[in-house]
Amino acid sequence: MGLTVQAIVRECATRLADVDSPLLSAQLLVGEVLGLSPLALSLERDMVLDTVQAGKIHDLTERRAAGEPVAYLLGRREFYGVDFAVTPDVLIPRPETEHLVEAALAHFPVEASLRFADLGTGSGILAVTLARLYPLAVGFALDRSGPALDVARRNARAHGVDQRIAFVQGDFTESVPCHGCDLIVANPPYVTEAEYAKASREVAAYEPREALISGPDGLDHVRGLLPKARNALRQGGVLILEIGCSQAEGVKFIMSSECPGFKDFVVTKDLAGHDRVVFMRRA
Structure with a gap:
């Protein structure tokens, strides 16, 4: 039996x-x-x-x-209440990233005709979720990985928002080929090289390294992103970034000393009480 x-x-x-x-x-x-x-x-x-x-x-x-993550075994992960397809070509969505969506909702009403961009879209969770929540919005999603963009497009189709998001392959530290954005969101790589050396096998052996590491202090991608995002935002437009729990002051320093043109720097904590999201506005 x-x-x-x-x-x-x-x-x-x-x-x-x-x-x-x-x-x-x-x-x-x-x-x-x-x-x-x-x-x-x-x-x-x-x-x-x-x-x-x-x-x-x-x-x-x-x-x-x-050590293979459950999300890869199942081929999906829930984010903001709905399932998204995931493959080893993309980072597995984390619940902390939902704070970026909450920050957007706190500053823009859902009936807004948003023009937004998601830099380093990966599986497309942020772009697709914003398009779902803002039915009048149009978006732009950028990623350097072609396979990741394939996953993002698949998720956009599954959630019926593919006609309102343009998916483009490219590196946001080099160029962001859009302009006049009301909102830019990004969950860039922010793990330091020292932190990655201590990462669990589940992370280090299976998730894409390039989606995690950002130099010795974890801020290399932020340094490249800020000036490109500033140029892509309209005056008064909003940039919302996910950061590591000890990086808020570092991001603020880069903003003020290396990339002038932003104001209204605000830090939001996650449910564990760690700094997780930074908000700034183009001056």
């Missing part, structure tokens, strides 16, 4: 004891193979799996035990 749902979840959780959230990981992987939500797994706990289902679950479990 084959394993029941309850038994294989328990078995997988035991195998995943050395990864974060072993039980949740087990439930997600089993649910993915069986097409069941965590609640449905509980209701169907006595269902017996066939050998094909059990084999697929064991394969996923071994990959997870080796």
Whole structure:
């Protein structure tokens, strides 16, 4: 007799004891193979799996035990209440990045006819979410990675906003080929080289390095981004950036000493109380 749902979840959780959230990981992987939500797994706990289902679950479990992130195994990650496709070509969305969306909502009403840009769009979570929340908005999403842009376009199509976002391949530290923006958002690489050296295997072995590291102090991309963003914003336009938890003063120094033309510098903390988002306005 084959394993029941309850038994294989328990078995997988035991195998995943050395990864974060072993039980949740087990439930997600089993649910993915069986097409069941965590609640449905509980209701169907006595269902017996066939050998094909059990084999697929064991394969996923071994990959997870080796450190492969659940988001890549499932091919999706939730952001701002909806699922987005993810692949190893893009950084896995983090909940902290939702603070950028909240900052935009705090400064622009949803009925605004926004012209926005998302620099370093990756999977497109920010561009697509802004387009979803602002039905009159048009956007511009830039990334240096062609495969990442393919994922972003896929997400835009899935959420019905692809006709309002222009996806362009390019490096935002070299050029931002748009102008007159009301809003620019960016979650640039901001991990220092020293921090990356201590990163978990789950991050270092699987997520794209170029989407994480930004030089010795984690601010190389900010130095390149600020002057290009300033030129792309209209007067009074807003720039919202995600930063590392100890980088607010460094970003403020770059803004004031190396890239004049901004004002109204404001720092917002994340739910853990760490500096996470900076807001500034083009003077």
